[in-house]
Amino acid sequence: MDIFKGINLKLLAFEHMLKIHHKWQGRAVLVQIANPARAQGKDLKEIQDEIQESCQRINRTFGHEGYSPVVLIERSMSAVEKVAYYSIAECVVVTAVRDGMNLTPYEYIVYRQGIFDSADSVAKSPAKSMLVVSEFIGCSPSLSGAIRINSWNIQTTGEALNEAISLSDAEKELRHEKHYRYVSTHNVAYWSKSFMQGLERTCKDHFSRTCWGSGLGFGFRVVAVDPNFRKLHADGIASAYTKAKSRAILLDYDGTLVPQTSINKKPSREVIRIVSTLCEDKQNVVFIVSGRGRQSLDEWFLPCEKLGISAEHGYFIRWTQDQEWETYSHTTDFTWMQIADPVMNLYTESTDGSCIETKDSALVWHHRDADPDFGSAQAKEMLDHLESVLANEPVSVKSGKFIVEVKPQGISKGLVAEKILSSLAEKGRPADFVLCIGDDRSDEDMFENIAGPVAEKLIAPDASIFGCTVGQKPSQARFFLDDTNDVLNTLTALADASEQFVSPEKLIHSFLIRSSLIIHNDTMNGRSKFPHGTLIQGSSLCLRNLSTFPDYVRNFKGEETFRPPFSQRELCHCIDWDTSLVRRNLSLISSFEPSFTYIATLRAVKFHSIFFQLYK
Numbered sequence: 001m002d003i004f005k006g007i008n009l010k011l012l013a014f015e016h017m018l019k020i021h022h023k024w025q026g027r028a029v030l031v032q033i034a035n036p037a038r039a040q041g042k043d044l045k046e047i048q049d050e051i052q053e054s055c056q057r058i059n060r061t062f063g064h065e066g067y068s069p070v071v072l073i074e075r076s077m078s079a080v081e082k083v084a085y086y087s088i089a090e091c092v093v094v095t096a097v098r099d100g101m102n103l104t105p106y107e108y109i110v111y112r113q114g115i116f117d118s119a120d121s122v123a124k125s126p127a128k129s130m131l132v133v134s135e136f137i138g139c140s141p142s143l144s145g146a147i148r149i150n151s152w153n154i155q156t157t158g159e160a161l162n163e164a165i166s167l168s169d170a171e172k173e174l175r176h177e178k179h180y181r182y183v184s185t186h187n188v189a190y191w192s193k194s195f196m197q198g199l200e201r202t203c204k205d206h207f208s209r210t211c212w213g214s215g216l217g218f219g220f221r222v223v224a225v226d227p228n229f230r231k232l233h234a235d236g237i238a239s240a241y242t243k244a245k246s247r248a249i250l251l252d253y254d255g256t257l258v259p260q261t262s263i264n265k266k267p268s269r270e271v272i273r274i275v276s277t278l279c280e281d282k283q284n285v286v287f288i289v290s291g292r293g294r295q296s297l298d299e300w301f302l303p304c305e306k307l308g309i310s311a312e313h314g315y316f317i318r319w320t321q322d323q324e325w326e327t328y329s330h331t332t333d334f335t336w337m338q339i340a341d342p343v344m345n346l347y348t349e350s351t352d353g354s355c356i357e358t359k360d361s362a363l364v365w366h367h368r369d370a371d372p373d374f375g376s377a378q379a380k381e382m383l384d385h386l387e388s389v390l391a392n393e394p395v396s397v398k399s400g401k402f403i404v405e406v407k408p409q410g411i412s413k414g415l416v417a418e419k420i421l422s423s424l425a426e427k428g429r430p431a432d433f434v435l436c437i438g439d440d441r442s443d444e445d446m447f448e449n450i451a452g453p454v455a456e457k458l459i460a461p462d463a464s465i466f467g468c469t470v471g472q473k474p475s476q477a478r479f480f481l482d483d484t485n486d487v488l489n490t491l492t493a494l495a496d497a498s499e500q501f502v503s504p505e506k507l508i509h510s511f512l513i514r515s516s517l518i519i520h521n522d523t524m525n526g527r528s529k530f531p532h533g534t535l536i537q538g539s540s541l542c543l544r545n546l547s548t549f550p551d552y553v554r555n556f557k558g559e560e561t562f563r564p565p566f567s568q569r570e571l572c573h574c575i576d577w578d579t580s581l582v583r584r585n586l587s588l589i590s591s592f593e594p595s596f597t598y599i600a601t602l603r604a605v606k607f608h609s610i611f612f613q614l615y616k
Contacts, residue, residue, distance in 0.1 A: 016158030128172035145175030232479035234493035244433030252438035253290035362407035414445030432460035439470035447476035
């Protein structure tokens with residue numbers, strides 16, 4: 001071993017072992033082979049003096065006539081001599097404080113196996129060996145049976161030496177067998193072959209991707225994405241939306257409907273209007289799938305009665321506002337919070353700008369307002385700490401965008417997506433249009449599941465699937481939108497499509513309401529020229545109590561043919577109906593009721609009236 005690779009630390013650890021474990025005094029011998037120095041200098045001379053002083057002190061303290069605890073060899077050694085020393089050594093100790101691919105442990109294992117494989121060997125028992133290696137050398141991860149040490153910790157290294165030479169022969173044989181199997185199969189040929197395979201696989205994957213530049217200045221980075229990864233255009237998705245008969249729309253909240261940088265986390269009026277419009281379409285099942293708590297989401301989306309909400313990444317689910325919350329997990333033991341909370345508090349106190357969010361089923365540590373570099377470093381350290389202390393608890397510890405979250409196992413947004421699609425399939429209306437939008441790492445589960453083999457069994461064969469992430473970044477989604485404004489514009493296009501392509505019943509309702517009100521006003525002003533009993537008759541009471549508006553239609557025989565059951569909300573919507581939309585959809589009417597002929601004359605509402613008659 002080179003003289004700079006922690007030889008003196010090894011001597012101090014050996015001295016500690018002899019002091020603590022007296023049974024090895026007079027029995028244990030450390031043979032240290034030091035390679036000759038290839039240069040001269042002051043530092044080298046100081047290290048050599050330290051090593052010589054340690055050897056002399058140990059031999060003087062624990063040695064006696066015929067026994068020297070430490071044997072220091074400072075000269076070049078032939079391969080034959082090395083084989084001889086390896087063959088008699090019960091344990092090899094490598095305490096380098098920083099090293100690359102140190103081959104000494106591999107050579108020792110092969111030579112120990114070789115003396116038992118030789119034809120003239122008199123040994124009848126299996127080969128055995130023992131290794132104590134520094135965690136700072138390159139081969140340490142490859143030696144699973146070795147005792148790994150921190151070379152700077154002298155006491156721990158001394159105890160590791162005692163453990164290594166105290167192990168039973170059976171244990172040494174098992175560890176040697178494991179090491180030899182690895183060393184004998186992972187040779188240079190194996191390494192070169194695996195390297196070439198990995199290189200080919202990486203190149204193939206790289207050439208199949210498209211590289212984009214993102215960011216400015218020091219924040220610039222190159223992002224490699226799938227060539228099919230493209231921006232989602234409102235026109236393309238609106239076309240698939242209007243053709244679909246059963247739609248599932250899954251939306252993340254933070255970073256999707258509301259900007260991550262927004263101080264006010266409540267949804268805007270525009271968001272409420274868009275979501276409400278989408279929910280009013282009977283062909284839609286709209287869900288907010290968020291990591292936020294159910295109380296906040298319930299309060300914010302109170303106007304959206306038909307909106308489904310999945311809170312805390314799917315731990316709580318509610319299908320509509322008039323239904324009860326369901327718990328998607330059977331976990332009722334949250335004692336792990338008593339373990340995780342003190343750890344998070346410790347990092348919160350030392351990280352300015354961070355805070356803890358306590359949910360019903362999870363704990364979340366936020367560091368968005370902390371220093372970016374320090375907050376990120378603290379998050380990584382906390383993640384490792386929590387994974388260690390919660391290793392035996394039924395929880396998962398994950399990091400996200402400026403968060404570290406601890407939540408019960410078996411909870412994910414992907415499972416929520418499967419549950420929603422499964423519910424539609426069970427009702428006999430499998431989704432033929434699926435839209436999923438999110439921006440966080442937790443949303444990747446949804447993107448993966450809606451396009452996975454499980455979802456294929458739950459949706460229509462010709463279904464249109466749109467997994468969309470917010471921002472240009474590597475993702476399981478096939479589409480992206482630039483920001484929350486882009487998301488709202490896309491959802492607005494879908495909401496407009498729902499309003500333009502309404503059901504025939506709702507379209508007829510809108511005609512009836514407009515006709516009734518305008519004809520009534522013209523009659524009161526003496527301008528009506530319509531025959532009595534042949535037109536839609538209405539009452540001005542509808543302006544006071546819209547939910548009980550008694551509209552009905554009579555044909556020329558005076559028989560009542562139609563009486564729509566209006567709700568107050570639907571009636572208000574119909575009164576504000578845009579006549580241009582009605583004009584565009586007049587062509588749809590005749591295809592739904594072949595036994596009736598509908599005739600309508602539309603003119604400017606401000607000066608004229610709408611005339612609507614039904615013939616049987």
